Amino acid sequence: xxxxxxxxxxxxxxxxxxxxxxxxxxxxxxxxxxxxxxxxxxxxxxxxxxxxxxxxxxxxxxxxxxxxxxxxxxxxxxxxxxxxxxxxxxxxxxxxxxxxxxxxxxxxxxxxxxxxxxxxxxxxxxxxxxxxxxxxxxxxxxxxxxxxxxxxxxxxxxxxxxxxxxxxxxxxxxxxxxxxxxxxxxxxxxxxxxxxxxxxxxxxxxxxxxxxxxxxxxxxxxxxxxxxxxxxxxxxxxxxxxxxxxxxxxxxxxxxxxxxxxxxxxxxxxxxxxxxxxxxxxxxxxxxxxxxxxxxxxxxxxxxxxxxxxxxxxxxxxxxxxxxxxxxxxxxxxxxxxxxxxxxxxxxxxxxxxxxxxxxxxxxxxxxxxxxxxxxxx
Numbered sequence: 280x281x282x283x284x285x286x287x288x289x290x291x292x293x294x295x296x297x298x299x300x301x302x303x304x305x306x307x308x309x310x311x312x313x314x315x316x317x318x319x320x321x322x323x324x325x326x327x328x329x330x331x332x333x334x335x336x337x338x339x340x341x342x343x344x345x346x347x348x349x350x351x352x353x354x355x356x357x358x359x360x361x362x363x364x365x366x367x368x369x370x371x372x373x374x375x376x377x378x379x380x381x382x383x384x385x386x387x388x389x390x391x392x393x394x395x396x397x398x399x400x401x402x403x404x405x406x407x408x409x410x411x412x413x414x415x416x417x418x419x420x421x422x423x424x425x426x427x428x429x430x431x432x433x434x435x436x437x438x439x440x441x442x443x444x445x446x447x448x449x450x451x452x453x454x455x456x457x458x459x460x461x462x463x464x465x466x467x468x469x470x471x472x473x474x475x476x477x478x479x480x481x482x483x484x485x486x487x488x489x490x491x492x493x494x495x496x497x498x499x500x501x502x503x504x505x506x507x508x509x510x511x512x513x514x515x516x517x518x519x520x521x522x523x524x525x526x527x528x529x530x531x532x533x534x535x536x537x538x539x540x541x542x543x544x545x546x547x548x549x550x551x552x553x554x555x556x557x558x559x560x561x562x563x564x565x566x567x568x569x570x571x572x573x574x575x576x577x578x579x580x581x582x583x584x585x586x587x588x589x590x591x592x593x594x595x596x597x598x599x600x601x602x603x604x605x606x607x608x609x610x611x612x613x614x615x616x617x618x619x620x621x622x623x624x625x626x627x628x629x630x631x632x633x634x635x636x637x638x639x640x641x642x643x644x645x646x647x648x649x650x651x652x653x654x655x656x657x
Contacts, residue, residue: 287363295316295317296314298310315378315393327355334462359383373537407536409504410504414539415535416521429461429482429490432461442458442459443530444456453488454493460492498520500529542590551575553590574632584639587609615638
């Protein structure tokens, strides 16, 4: 295991705008589009951040009330200081899934540590592991037909809880559409569709093909993780479409890379990484880990199947439902992504592990020699 790098120097910090928590939403959207993320203060003290992903996770709508304040969109996140280690910063970014964290020195906001900066540090310090991209990608990637409209794309993202969809035309890869694409389009609707200035904006009338990114950044499934980091940083994107012989087989994100790097730096075998627990569920962390460890022990008895690590992300939906998303690294360069939801946390975990076991058995029995790996969504 490589050494633990300590301290975040000032030169890694980026200057970005800071807004009071009572600021109107309309005033910060241009800044988010320019900087990806902005800082939020409360009573002249560091409070949190807002990035484009946070806007969607709070309320994925096709139209915002720009007169409302940013309070409901501001997210409290860990603060970075000059004594924060690079390892800890990696973990903070992985757990929060945000694009920037506030940098505080002497009790004052000094700027933001951006996720892309940490990715650059991982490259320069050798923290980026050299595994294949295919070992960490999410596969199959979800796809939507080019004839669908924005409302259908939004519904598909909501239903499947994803931030991006491949776009296919006549079953051929055309491009990609993301949540950010949709919000950027709708907030600039009058510029792009001047004929709608006097009409009610109707997402059902806007085809995906009008905003699809036909030249997304792509990477080979045989490329290594450091190559993926370079492409993310150089192109200023959060995800890459993974191709095998020019056919899309998955998606790899910055979060996937952080996940693998963190898991590889854990001493224990079969590491289990749990995120998303809140003040009401944190007390169950040890029980969850124990149940998952027992599950791993049983699965590892299956001939030819060995789990490398499992990550679980727990989320409370509204106030009466739990959702757990799992990613399982197994064998050589293989990954399973699965999720489950229920009204009770223990039932959600049980359902998840049952679904995961079924998926593992299916993976063992079913050949995975297909050239393309994507699934249409309604």
